[in-house]
Structures are given as C-alpha cells and as structure tokens.
Amino acid sequence: MDKISVLGVILGLVAIVLGQWLEGGHISSLLQFTAFLIVMGGTIGAVMLQTQMRHFIAGIKMLRWIFFPPTMDFKKLLATLVNWATQARRGGLLALEAFFNSEKDPFVRRGLQMVVDGAEPETIRRAMELDIDAYEDQARAAAKIWEAAGGYSPTFGILGAVLGLIHVMENLSDPSKLGAGIAVAFVATIYGVGAANMFFLPVANKLKHYILLEVRRREMVAEGLVTIANGENPRLLENKLSGFLHH
Missing domain, CATH: 4.10.910 (30s ribosomal protein s13; domain 2)
Known part of the structure; x- marks a missing residue:
C-alpha cells in the first residue's frame, strides 16, 4: 500500500x-447530500459524455494504483535482462525459449518470442515501440478522466451554489427555508473545489507518473531485447541499460 x-x-x-x-x-x-448529488453527479455525467466507455472503465480501474501502485523493480529487470543476454551468448537465442514459457508479462513475452524466432533487431525495435506507443496512448486517455473531473467539478460546485441561491430567493418570505438553501449554495462550492484540488487532480497527476514509469520499463525491455538480438556483450547491455535506473 x-x-x-x-x-x-x-x-x-x-x-x-x-x-x-x-x-x-x-x-x-x-454534510449536504443535495450539494454532493449536484457536484458529483454532474461531474461524472460530464466526464462520461466526453469519454469513450473503454477509457472510462480503464480509468476507474486505474484508481487502485493510487493506494496499491504497480510493482516496477528496475534493478531486478536489469538483472533479468543481463541473465538472458548471458544465456543467449552461451547457448544461442533459442536458449531463451525456456524463459519465454515462465514469463507472465504479455509485452515481454511478445518481444522475447520475436528474439527466439530470430527476427531482425530493427524489426523487434519497431514492433515494440509501436506497442509502447499504443499502451501510452490508451493509458493516458484512461487517466485523463480524472483530470477532466478536476476541471468540471468546480464548475458544478458553482452551479450548485447558484441553484441554492435560487432556492433562497424563491423563499424569502419563509425564513425557515433560507438556511437550507444557503447551506447548499456554499457547501456545493466546497465540494466542487475541494474534490478537484484534493482528489481528482492529484489522482490524475499520480497516474501520469506511474504511466511514465511503465513506459520507461517497457523501453528498457525493448532496448535490452534488441541488444540481445544483436548478440552484444552482456556487460555492454548492463552499461547501456543502467541509465534507466536513474528514472
């Protein structure tokens, strides 16, 4: 956690x-349910209106990353790639087939399969870069729903405030109803601005950070597999990929 x-x-x-x-x-x-309903209901509706369903669902699923972030151990990944390079140097590229069967990451499996099949290094690089670009586009589109929510919620907070004030103006002759209308007006603004700045926008920024780390991890895998396909020395691979550890 x-x-x-x-x-x-x-x-x-x-x-x-x-x-x-x-x-x-x-x-x-x-605690004003009416204000909450106006702000959250309006915000969710606006986000759904501008977003494709698959991106909306993916963005909701990504929320768990805020409290349970994905595991990305770059040092362990580097050690794995160096080991693969060493095994390929000793027994040829077909020696990596044993690692393919135990690998769970679909992205790594696809790259490793191309290496085992003897694909040209540049072919492997282009294929994996296309995969990385597609992942980044999809992930950023999913994370963008939280950024959009951060933009819409203050506006719906103002809308809630206006509705509350309309209710107040309609009941000026009945002082007993003025308090509820004023409460909704001000609390709606608190909900809208507070939700945007304390939750929606921070969530969006943190998800972008994790997406960037995942892209870096995939780039590291791609560079490592291309280096292995080129038959380069494992030490050269280690020196080349050590720069990714600084991210």
Missing part, C-alpha cells in the same frame, strides 16, 4: 474538518 497517498487523503480531510471546527462551525453543516 502507498502510505503517502493514504496519509495525504487523511490529512486533507482532517485539515478541512478541523478548520471548520476551530472556526466554531458544526461538522454536520458540511
């Missing part, structure tokens, strides 16, 4: 609630 993400969410919520309490306000005044 990503502890800093959990701590960030808790700290943000505690800061808002504690600030409300220190100002002498009631915590219950922040």
Whole structure:
C-alpha cells in the first residue's frame, strides 16, 4: 500500500474538518447530500459524455494504483535482462525459449518470442515501440478522466451554489427555508473545489507518473531485447541499460 497517498487523503480531510471546527462551525453543516448529488453527479455525467466507455472503465480501474501502485523493480529487470543476454551468448537465442514459457508479462513475452524466432533487431525495435506507443496512448486517455473531473467539478460546485441561491430567493418570505438553501449554495462550492484540488487532480497527476514509469520499463525491455538480438556483450547491455535506473 502507498502510505503517502493514504496519509495525504487523511490529512486533507482532517485539515478541512478541523478548520471548520476551530472556526466554531458544526461538522454536520458540511454534510449536504443535495450539494454532493449536484457536484458529483454532474461531474461524472460530464466526464462520461466526453469519454469513450473503454477509457472510462480503464480509468476507474486505474484508481487502485493510487493506494496499491504497480510493482516496477528496475534493478531486478536489469538483472533479468543481463541473465538472458548471458544465456543467449552461451547457448544461442533459442536458449531463451525456456524463459519465454515462465514469463507472465504479455509485452515481454511478445518481444522475447520475436528474439527466439530470430527476427531482425530493427524489426523487434519497431514492433515494440509501436506497442509502447499504443499502451501510452490508451493509458493516458484512461487517466485523463480524472483530470477532466478536476476541471468540471468546480464548475458544478458553482452551479450548485447558484441553484441554492435560487432556492433562497424563491423563499424569502419563509425564513425557515433560507438556511437550507444557503447551506447548499456554499457547501456545493466546497465540494466542487475541494474534490478537484484534493482528489481528482492529484489522482490524475499520480497516474501520469506511474504511466511514465511503465513506459520507461517497457523501453528498457525493448532496448535490452534488441541488444540481445544483436548478440552484444552482456556487460555492454548492463552499461547501456543502467541509465534507466536513474528514472
């Protein structure tokens, strides 16, 4: 579990609630279902309107990365590629077929299969680069739903505020109904701005970071397999790929 993400969410919520309490306000005044419905319902609807279904579903599934990030051990990957290069140097490219059967990553399996089949290094590079580009486009489109939500939610917060004020204006003759309308107006704005800046936009930025790391990992795999296909020395491969560790 990503502890800093959990701590960030808790700290943000505690800061808002504690600030409300220190100002002498009631915590219950922040809980307005009508305001929540306007902001969240409107935001989700707008995001769904601009997004393809497959990207929307993929973006929702990616949310788990915020608290359970994908494992990307670049040092272990480097050691694996060096081992493959050593085995290929000793027993030829067909020696890598044993590693193909135990590999679970589809991207690595495709590249390894091309190496075992004796494909030209440049052919392997082009195929894997196309695969990387396709992955990056799809992943960024999925992560963009959170960025879009961060853009829409403040607007729906303002919309909720306007609706609340309309309700107030319609009931000026009945003071007992003024409080509810004003509460919805201000709380809707809090929900819209707060959700955007404390959740939607941070989630989008963190997902982009993980996508970048995954792209770097795939580039490392592609460069390693091309180097192996070229029959280069394992030490040269290690020196070439060590730069990826700095990412």
